[in-house]
Amino acid sequence: MMHRARILAHSSTFIALIAAGSWLSIPLPPVPITLQTLFILLAGIVMKRYAAIPVTLFVLLGAAGLPVFHNGTAGLGVLLGPTGGFLVGFIPAAVIVGLAYERQSKACRVGGLLAATFVTYLFGVSWLAWSASLSPAQAVLLGVAPFVVGEVVKVAAAYVIGERVA
Template sequence: MTGDYHRSLIITHTTLFIAMTTVFSWISIPFIPVPITLQTLGVLLTGTIMKRYAGIPMALYLLLGAIGLPVFHNGAAGLGVLIGPTGGYLIGFIPAAIMVGLCYEQESEKIHVAGLASGILIIYLFGLSWLILSVPMGIIPAITAGMLPFIPGDIIKSTAAFLITKRIQPYTTRLTTR
């Protein structure tokens, strides 16, 4: 595969996954303090398909939101979102997508499942840490409000990402092979 073709695939996939994560941010079940959206499904799918390049669309997604494009939940935008109570979850999208991507470069489905679980845990780690600092609140209230209600949905989203990727992966392998 030529370098130009490979770069064009990365650019195309980056654009696709930014758009998908943006659309998924608008699909939500209202919940306080953190809305339940499909954004994490977008993060996981970005990792499973873009593999080692998964951090690129997530970083650009956050950059677009930071400069004012309405890409976050309900069209929110600006640095205020990133430094607000949910900002840690958003920042966690970058390392989560990278972790999932690195795990999906391996052949083992067990490693794929571990990667998806690790991606969700990374988002929780960043999100809860920032929630504790920004609100401020203790660890137990933060876990109670910012993690426990979301675990069932995140299990469903992780399962969906696994199944979707398994179905479409034969058509996406060219991205990370040269």
């Protein structure tokens, strides 16, 4: 019973953190810079494979109309817009980090954080290219290049925090 209570408490906390991270945003067209990815990584670190629960619920709550996406946006239109792939990519990213953090190897954990970031951008850039009728190169320039330094910082921060809480 305690395990379920912990999952519920962690899930509600991470849904709130991911939503708060969406408000901490620098609006770049077509994809804003947010702190959501940091909290996705931390959810995986703390909740392991169960991180899929809050991240999936976050996406579903936003799709249902709660203003939890970047800058308070919501609805299916956001998921079908240029940022939708990134949002959906958060789900497998959280699972990847969670599975990596079920192992004791530091190399596996770092690899999991990097793989999760790659998967988020793979989903995001693929959808961005399709939804905005961009070439893959254009989608990478708009959907990855402006974010590389920030993502390195977020991955490093998640790792440092994770070493203390995991």
